[in-house]
Amino acid sequence: xxxxxxxxxxxxxxxxxxxxxxxxxxxxxxxxxxxxxxxxxxxxxxxxxxxxxxxxxxxxxxxxxxxxxxxxxxxxxxxxxxxxxxxxxxxxxxxxxxxxxxxxxxxxxxxxxxxxxxxxxxxxxxxxxxxxxxxxxxxxxxxxxxxxxxxxxxxxxxxxxxxxxxxxxxxxxxxxxxxxxxxxxxxxxxxxxxxxxxxxxxxxxxxxxxxxxxxxxxxxxxxxxxxxxxxxxxxxxxxxxxxxxxxxxxxxxxxxxxxxxxxxxxxxxxxxxxxxxxxxxxxxxxxxxxxxxxxxxxxxxxxxxxxxxxxxxxxxxxxxxxxxxxxxxxxxxxxxxxxxxxxxxxxxxxxxxxxxxxxxxxxxxxxxxxxxxxxxxxxxxxxxxxxxxxxxxxxxxxxxxxxxxxxxxxxxxxxxxxxxxxxxxxxxxxxxxxxxxxxxxxxxxxxxxxxxxxxxxxxxxxxxxxxxxxxxxxxxxxxxxxxxxxxxxxxxxxxxxxxxxxxxxxxxxxxxxxxxxxxxxxxxxxxxxxxxxxxxxxxxxxxxxxxxxxxx
Amino acid sequence: xxxxxxxxxxxxxxxxxxxxxxxxxxxxxxxxxxxxxxxxxxxxxxxxxxxxxxxxxxxxxxxxxxxxxxxxxxxxxxxxxxxxxxxxxxxxxxxxxxxxxxxxxxxxxxxxxxxxxxxxxxxxxxxxxxxxxxxxxxxxxxxxxxxxxxxxxxxxxxxxxxxxxxx
Amino acid sequence: xxxxxxxxxxxxxxxxxxxxxxxxxxxxxxxxxxxxxxxxxxxxxxxxxxxxxxxxxxxxxxxxxxxxxxxxxxxxxxxxxxxxxxxxxxxxxxxxxxxxxxxxxxxxxxxxxxxxxxx
Numbered sequence: 001x002x003x004x005x006x007x008x009x010x011x012x013x014x015x016x017x018x019x020x021x022x023x024x025x026x027x028x029x030x031x032x033x034x035x036x037x038x039x040x041x042x043x044x045x046x047x048x049x050x051x052x053x054x055x056x057x058x059x060x061x062x063x064x065x066x067x068x069x070x071x072x073x074x075x076x077x078x079x080x081x082x083x084x085x086x087x088x089x090x091x092x093x094x095x096x097x098x099x100x101x102x103x104x105x106x107x108x109x110x111x112x113x114x115x116x117x118x119x120x121x122x123x124x125x126x127x128x129x130x131x132x133x134x135x136x137x138x139x140x141x142x143x144x145x146x147x148x149x150x151x152x153x154x155x156x157x158x159x160x161x162x163x164x165x166x167x168x169x170x171x172x173x174x175x176x177x178x179x180x181x182x183x184x185x186x187x188x189x190x191x192x193x194x195x196x197x198x199x200x201x202x203x204x205x206x207x208x209x210x211x212x213x214x215x216x217x218x219x220x221x222x223x224x225x226x227x228x229x230x231x232x233x234x235x236x237x238x239x240x241x242x243x244x245x246x247x248x249x250x251x252x253x254x255x256x257x258x259x260x261x262x263x264x265x266x267x268x269x270x271x272x273x274x275x276x277x278x279x280x281x282x283x284x285x286x287x288x289x290x291x292x293x294x295x296x297x298x299x300x301x302x303x304x305x306x307x308x309x310x311x312x313x314x315x316x317x318x319x320x321x322x323x324x325x326x327x328x329x330x331x332x333x334x335x336x337x338x339x340x341x342x343x344x345x346x347x348x349x350x351x352x353x354x355x356x357x358x359x360x361x362x363x364x365x366x367x368x369x370x371x372x373x374x375x376x377x378x379x380x381x382x383x384x385x386x387x388x389x390x391x392x393x394x395x396x397x398x399x400x401x402x403x404x405x406x407x408x409x410x411x412x413x414x415x416x417x418x419x420x421x422x423x424x425x426x427x428x429x430x431x432x433x434x435x436x437x438x439x440x441x442x443x444x445x446x447x448x449x450x451x452x453x454x455x456x457x458x459x460x461x462x463x464x465x466x467x468x469x470x471x472x473x474x475x476x477x478x479x480x481x482x483x484x485x486x487x488x489x490x491x492x493x494x495x496x497x498x499x500x501x502x503x504x505x506x507x508x509x510x511x512x513x514x515x516x517x518x519x520x521x522x523x524x525x526x527x528x529x530x531x532x533x534x535x536x537x538x539x540x541x542x543x544x545x546x547x548x549x550x551x552x
Numbered sequence: 553x554x555x556x557x558x559x560x561x562x563x564x565x566x567x568x569x570x571x572x573x574x575x576x577x578x579x580x581x582x583x584x585x586x587x588x589x590x591x592x593x594x595x596x597x598x599x600x601x602x603x604x605x606x607x608x609x610x611x612x613x614x615x616x617x618x619x620x621x622x623x624x625x626x627x628x629x630x631x632x633x634x635x636x637x638x639x640x641x642x643x644x645x646x647x648x649x650x651x652x653x654x655x656x657x658x659x660x661x662x663x664x665x666x667x668x669x670x671x672x673x674x675x676x677x678x679x680x681x682x683x684x685x686x687x688x689x690x691x692x693x694x695x696x697x698x699x700x701x702x703x704x705x706x707x708x709x710x711x712x713x714x715x716x717x718x719x
Numbered sequence: 720x721x722x723x724x725x726x727x728x729x730x731x732x733x734x735x736x737x738x739x740x741x742x743x744x745x746x747x748x749x750x751x752x753x754x755x756x757x758x759x760x761x762x763x764x765x766x767x768x769x770x771x772x773x774x775x776x777x778x779x780x781x782x783x784x785x786x787x788x789x790x791x792x793x794x795x796x797x798x799x800x801x802x803x804x805x806x807x808x809x810x811x812x813x814x815x816x817x818x819x820x821x822x823x824x825x826x827x828x829x830x831x832x833x834x835x836x837x838x
Contacts, residue, residue: 007701007713014699029768049795051731097730151703157675161640278705285714347801419799429801
């Protein structure tokens, strides 16, 4: 894992000191709220309904046990004892006081963390594959390039006042766990013909009011030119992205208006004029970062664990956990263990300070000191020996963290919604809670199989509703909470924006509607088909009929 | 009127403004340096330059810096306007002026110009500022030098971290 | 009726205006019968060095008192509905109960009661 050197350390200390000064100036009335707001946003500080919210960056979703312990300590000391993991692999605290934020940034700096650029019209936290470094089929650890981008983007002198926010995702496997095609820039690692590493560059995807699956503007970009090419993309956007209308300011609108070909041409023309060696990370720097992500010290063990097999045979709950939450690792005898933050009835993505501390301890003891956060709001122990899975499961079960529901109907993405968020039109959390409780029976959930439900409390789509197999969008209909359902979205390599099912329905009808949708799937499915496969085969109509039957 | 701060060799000081910034309505002053909006420069610039006057151009964010590419050798100032400090287009303009067009004259930040942007300005090649927040040169440079290290190459001479690490 | 809500600058807490001072509970808020009076109070209340996001809200008359009309404002007055022990609702009291029971909430059967507008 990447560790800070003296430069990185000084940088986050300087940032904390700078914000301390800016807060003091705001409190003294030397700068107005209009002037202060962009400054606090660039440090991840929002004003929500009940308090300030601080969003802490977790670059490419990787954490050390000590970092997670520090987050737990912050939750306990400055918040109400919990944190909320987000769809950008970050964590946010919902009860923060402005006067405490400079101190919190200082505590984060102590563990090589920051809240830099987790908001505002700048380059946001770079996201990546939560299974990086553990997947057998990855070309190389995508965090190497994510870290190089993180540093390049940190207080970029030219690109900190963009038309709108800017999100980059990096992935290195055929199966996309980052929603790369729904990002401002998605980078899919490819092996070049010469054997070198390169990227397929996707620009102009996004969700929000106008969702787009991003087009590819370059098939293979040699990795060593990544930064100069990003600089060219950002420069074209900074100059030509719309600034007159907040809803048309994302790069996706520019790409759509110009057309992918013309946009690509402009980027190539700009790139040709950039002094590449001045901008690109030199080989020595790439080597330094690459070395930081060298594989951890795996033990040489056999690919089969008799202890694990025996434990599964003895415990149906462990066996279920193994089926749903434990995944193949590239190293024989190891597994990737997903920790669900979706216990039915709980708030999706929330973890208490005690839960964070337990997971930190487990990572230290059983996962070679590594932890990950997924954009689906779960945690991952990436390097667990098969021999240890039973012990990990038992410890998780004692803390309410052993829900065996990864990718199942109750593994729901939900934004904080109107319970917290000043932008929301409707609540998202209670809808997620109700659906998860309806499908809490584990056998039933496994029978239904992979089903991704994603809920947003407003059109900004933090809950990724556009790309849910079932998407749920909260809308305000004459002062009441209504929900618009969509079907057939996907955030994976077969990315697709879902289709709206029909008129929005009231809150107390949503869970029944999901039940109807699941019923149609169970009735119509062919052997081996997931919900999304059946939907793609039979189309919207039978689902629509089932949900709106009562109205006819 | 905001006081002008100018940067020389990494030091900032208040400076007398040797230019009169002329809006679309003003009459052109009879003598001294002038900074003109682009459209007016197109009409009056050549004559003023022929008189031996010092001439600068004020560009709005939607006016491409390439518009001036043939004029830069004769211009002594390019003023870049920030109608709102959130509008970041002029940062690109400044970098292109320095890095692509090799402009050696003054690049001035005008409009919603605040201390919080000082390091962005300087890193993109600005060397003159009209702070709207009453900043002194000392306050300005304290903000500009807040960060001991930078991560990427700009139009200034600061070494990015990847260079610092191997030197 | 109208009231004036804001968040304090220094800690973000939800506060209500009452004749020159900020109070922390909706039940203590000054209610304005006339829009113009509320608007002129807003001009006085909106002090940029002590509060942010300061605005006038609609207030509805219930059987036993008053509650904010919009459910967004009810949630602001109560706290997040997924954590009943967090926010102002944790303290309980008549004004909190009244907002919780304001029109619509008693009608829904689910575990997570809807907060509805008065019909």
